[in-house]
Amino acid sequence: MESPVPHEPPIYRRIADRLRQAILAGEFRDGDRLPGENALMSEYGIARATARQALAVLINEGVAVPRRGSGVYVRQFRPIRRHGSRRLSREQWGTGRAIWDSDTTGRPYSVDDLTITREAAAGEAARVLDCDEVWVRRRRYSVDGRPVQLAASHFPADLVTGSPITAQDTGPGGVYARLRDLGHAPVHFTEEVRARMPTPEESAKLGLPAGTPVIEVCRSAFAGGGAAVELNKMIMDAASYVLQYDFDA
Amino acid sequence: MESPVPHEPPIYRRIADRLRQAILAGEFRDGDRLPGENALMSEYGIARATARQALAVLINEGVAVPRRGSGVYVRQFRPIRRHGSRRLSREQWGTGRAIWDSDTTGRPYSVDDLTITREAAAGEAARVLDCDEVWVRRRRYSVDGRPVQLAASHFPADLVTGSPITAQDTGPGGVYARLRDLGHAPVHFTEEVRARMPTPEESAKLGLPAGTPVIEVCRSAFAGGGAAVELNKMIMDAASYVLQYDFDA
DNA sequence: CAGTGGTCTAGACCACAGC
DNA sequence: CTGTGGTCTAGACCACTGA
Known part of the structure; x- marks a missing residue:
């Protein structure tokens, strides 16, 4: 049976979705820096691991790439x-x-x-x-x-x-x-x-x-x-x- | 705590590497159940998040697939x-x-x-x-x-x-x-x-x-x-x- | 029912980038 | 130096699977 109410996606997913949407909408361009772990923590009032999880979604999708000590950036393509x-x-x-x-x-x-x-x-x-x-x-x-x-x-x-x-x-x-x-x-x-x-x-x-x-x-x-x-x-x-x-x- | 040698890979990566090797060696076959989070925790004496991280590596590589409430399994292919x-x-x-x-x-x-x-x-x-x-x-x-x-x-x-x-x-x-x-x-x-x-x-x-x-x-x-x-x-x-x-x- | 993975918190120490 | 991401611990509650 299907559940009549589609339960909400978890927080980290909603954050990832929102960031992805912003990227597609052009709010962030290739190479731009995304909000980091600390920014997400304070903006959404979440723990560090949750912010990391949100960014990990984008990273594993190949949409973003992390740079140690610097930030998380929108990935660039030139095929x-x-x-x-x-x-x-x-x-x-x-x-x-x-x-x-x-x-x-x-x-x-x-x-x-x-x-x-x-x-x-x-x-x-x-x-x-x-x-x-x-x-x-x-x-x-x-x-x-x-x-x-x-x-x-x-x-x-x-x-x-x-x-x-x-x-x-x-x-x-x-x-x-x-x-x-x-x-x-x-x-x-x-x-x-x-x-x-x-x-x-x-x-x-x-x-x-x-x-x-x-x-x-x-x-x-x-x-x-x-x-x-x-x-x-x-x-x-x-x-x-x-x-x-x-x-x- | 042991002090890890500077250039050694982190624990979660070593565990992932070892599991991947075991899969390639045929110790686990297509569809077999891999050691779960609890098994890895006790086997390596690590925290839950670390065990999850190790399994996440294989999952993101497409080598393994998690099944909720059941376990993590070797992925099957039939192209x-x-x-x-x-x-x-x-x-x-x-x-x-x-x-x-x-x-x-x-x-x-x-x-x-x-x-x-x-x-x-x-x-x-x-x-x-x-x-x-x-x-x-x-x-x-x-x-x-x-x-x-x-x-x-x-x-x-x-x-x-x-x-x-x-x-x-x-x-x-x-x-x-x-x-x-x-x-x-x-x-x-x-x-x-x-x-x-x-x-x-x-x-x-x-x-x-x-x-x-x-x-x-x-x-x-x-x-x-x-x-x-x-x-x-x-x-x-x-x-x-x-x-x-x-x-x- | 007990066991599994899914999510989340609140800390900690580290290596590294850039000022 | 501060801020960043990378790793790790020790808990917690949840939804789901399978016996």
């Missing part, structure tokens, strides 16, 4: 637009800086922590690439000095050992151009997109505040014969990305 | 695979039950709360559809009895007024087949994908536990002349979906 299909067209392979360029459209970016290792294939990589040994290129991308994406590209060891794909610099056009040189040019791609809360490790590597989900994109690249030649697992700060896919009926 | 491009191919329009079928692949689904309204176009809809008045079809989809998606399709009023698109039942093949009948068959689609934490309203309508992001898909459909004929805004429970996009190089 990167990432084109799913256009960016992987063959024409792109010839350009100097590989695929990543077509994402940021002029904004400065950088690559951190590039590591290249040979590993035993595990789980999804073993299944999709259908092999036992893989080369893995892991790296982190930053835009405007902020880390936004972790990526791990897996290649069948049989295919790429000895090629520039296992070197720091893959040369003009990136790994897809090199796969083409090896006679395994990708002709088809599949991307699987999920969203979830980050693991603590991802959260640390991307410097994510609480309340920020990650978008997980798992891309498989297939050569002409239908064999998978790359599996790229990407973890993106959801607040920094808009994924765009174009296709025809 | 639906949604095909981005294949599902919108022309062949699908002829089938009886519109596009939704190609998602669930056999699992029972239902549509709730279908409302059809004529409204003044606002924001994104006005811009993309380039019109002042729109018809909006809002509905909620459920799979296995659980709501998983909210959708709001916007159509230019000039185009669809008087057509079955403004009726409860759009007939075989759904709205895209009707747009074709009207001479505005969609030939191109763009989908924008974002992820974020839900608003309280979305959270309520989808029955989301804390720590569950939503995936926001905004699809524009374009007719032959390049004019947008539909803008469909979808909000999906991120724990229930995997989006798949296929495309060629």
Whole structure:
């Protein structure tokens, strides 16, 4: 049975709702400081823990971000637009800086922590690439000095050992151009997109505040014969990305 | 009191980490009950609020879900695979039950709360559809009895007024087949994908536990002349979906 | 019914930011 | 230095679940 009277939400929720409303109404803008714990305590006559609870709601929603010793602030967004299909067209392979360029459209970016290792294939990589040994290129991308994406590209060891794909610099056009040189040019791609809360490790590597989900994109690249030649697992700060896919009926 | 070493994580975080590790290690499986507040209090000799804080970490990560009066449980996932491009191919329009079928692949689904309204176009809809008045079809989809998606399709009023698109039942093949009948068959689609934490309203309508992001898909459909004929805004429970996009190089 | 999580109070000490 | 958020304690009453 439904209760005929919808009972009132708890105080902390009403406060959070009111603050959220004020943010949406533009009373607080991106980066503005919100009323802090002390302000809420005196304004509403509540205990400290209750004020914290109200702010925690907004923080866990990703609407606000706390800064220690300073205050709680309205969160700012400036998403990167990432084109799913256009960016992987063959024409792109010839350009100097590989695929990543077509994402940021002029904004400065950088690559951190590039590591290249040979590993035993595990789980999804073993299944999709259908092999036992893989080369893995892991790296982190930053835009405007902020880390936004972790990526791990897996290649069948049989295919790429000895090629520039296992070197720091893959040369003009990136790994897809090199796969083409090896006679395994990708002709088809599949991307699987999920969203979830980050693991603590991802959260640390991307410097994510609480309340920020990650978008997980798992891309498989297939050569002409239908064999998978790359599996790229990407973890993106959801607040920094808009994924765009174009296709025809 | 012990004096903690400066750079050691706080107790609640260590407890959360340990529980998360136990879950990943398989000591707790999907749906299993985790140690509750009282258990953690006595096991670690901590106050109630601290035990709650530890559990809150897992809950906000979407790893665990609290059940009032019962306990805290390991969260279960059963994602639906949604095909981005294949599902919108022309062949699908002829089938009886519109596009939704190609998602669930056999699992029972239902549509709730279908409302059809004529409204003044606002924001994104006005811009993309380039019109002042729109018809909006809002509905909620459920799979296995659980709501998983909210959708709001916007159509230019000039185009669809008087057509079955403004009726409860759009007939075989759904709205895209009707747009074709009207001479505005969609030939191109763009989908924008974002992820974020839900608003309280979305959270309520989808029955989301804390720590569950939503995936926001905004699809524009374009007719032959390049004019947008539909803008469909979808909000999906991120724990229930995997989006798949296929495309060629 | 006893046990659970949900809310709330009134304190405390700490690390850190910014003046 | 003061004010901020971060952590923690020791209580309390409530609504709900499940035996």
